[in-house]
Amino acid sequence: MGMNNYSELLLKAISVIENYDNICITSHVNPDGDSIGSVLALGLVIKKKFNKHITMLVPDKVPNNLTFLPGIDLIETDLIGQKVDLFIALDCGDENRLGVEKSLLESVSVVINIDHHITNTDFGHINIVNPKASSTGEIVYDLINHMNVELDKDIATCIYTAISSDTGSFKYDNTTSKTHMIASKLLDARIDTNIINTNLYQSRSIEKTNLLVASLNTLEFFNNKKIGLAMITKKMLEESNATSEETDFVVNFIRDIDIVEVACILKEIDNNTIKISFRSKKHVDVSQIAKSFNGGGHAKASGCTIYMNIEEGKQLVLEEIVKAFR
Ligand SMILES: [Mn+2]
Missing domain, CATH: 3.10.310.30 (Diaminopimelate Epimerase; Chain A, domain 1)
Structure with missing residues (x-):
């Protein structure tokens, strides 16, 4: 995927988000730092920037070491009684990893699929799949960057958690200069890396x-x-x-x-x-x-x-x- 095409896709996703009122953001079963951090970051941004009804759905137990994340109380575990027009899947390589009925994907107007797994099946109407990104959190950062929203501390904390989780705290080979550039912007938003790191890496029960x-x-x-x-x-x-x-x-x-x-x-x-x-x-x-x-x-x-x-x-x-x- 060329850079122009990537930017165009991000802008297209933003215009779709602007056009729908009932939005569900979700991720894969057995949630991890990248999936939950990405759902919260994007959910908090859409809440902040657009006046939309948004459901942040995690149909599984949130691991104890991620309950410190800002906005975690906004997470819902089911969609009962919710109307959904726009469905956004994050960090999910294929439909079977989503914790929702497949029929839901057919009943909504648009599905946006945002992921970094090279094996992604392009199951959305809009597919932003970038295998060069260390994490879905990195792509969510790019998306937010295209919205001209100021990164606040809460949103930055969620993105940093997503990136740190998928890079093994910036140790794995997927860590690039861009990953560090984004981390630097997140640090500028005055996140508390001590709280993030103790929760992610020093909290074995x-x-x-x-x-x-x-x-x-x-x-x-x-x-x-x-x-x-x-x-x-x-x-x-x-x-x-x-x-x-x-x-x-x-x-x-x-x-x-x-x-x-x-x-x-x-x-x-x-x-x-x-x-x-x-x-x-x-x-x-x-x-x-x-x-x-x-x-x-x-x-x-x-x-x-x-x-x-x-x-x-x-x-x-x-x-x-x-x-x-x-
Ligand atoms: Mn991931």
Whole structure:
């Protein structure tokens, strides 16, 4: 997508927003910092700049560490009794990831699809898909920039949270000079980065910490300790009371060991269903490993599901990881 075309699309989206009165903004199931931060940022801007009836919809539980976000009390969990003309989907690669009935998309006048996933299916009437953007938050920043709205502290806090979440606090390869330029504008809006950072990166619950400890007890190293592999069993999940489905922090913790290149976690869903997450640090493309089990993802973060018991799964997956080093 050329720059001119990108700007034109942003302006077109703005004129559509101006033309409709009942707007719903939503994102994907299992919400994260990018999805919720983007929904709130755009919702707050539309509330501030235009006199519209707007529903910010998150049909799932908001993770505890994101409840600090400005405007979080405006989030609604369903659309019962709401009229919608314009539907805006953020950070959502395809319709099936939206937590709403597909029939809703057909009943509205316009669907705007704003996303940064390269695999986006262009399911909207207007599709602003920019895979060069680190996050949907970055695209929402560009959109707001084209509206000539002054960034206030609340809106800036939501966008910074979105960008920081998807870039691993500006560490991942998707972080560009533009990402930092936007962050600088957000800092100029006097956001409190201490509040954002402690909520995003220093707020692991005791329950999750207990799960981490239990899982690390199963940690094994292979290939001269370049591979670190651990398990999360159903029993560990039950005993730790870690209610959240989100267990990425365990595989990230293993990746962060100095000599580990590939980290892998096998999470037992039931006796014959294992969810697997892969992380790499420098040269191994773990999306290829996930692909060999019909999964997918990025070069340095990927996942798949296999249907066998956890011990069999471990041997099979380990063989594939070792192959990836050749
Ligand atoms: Mn995202």
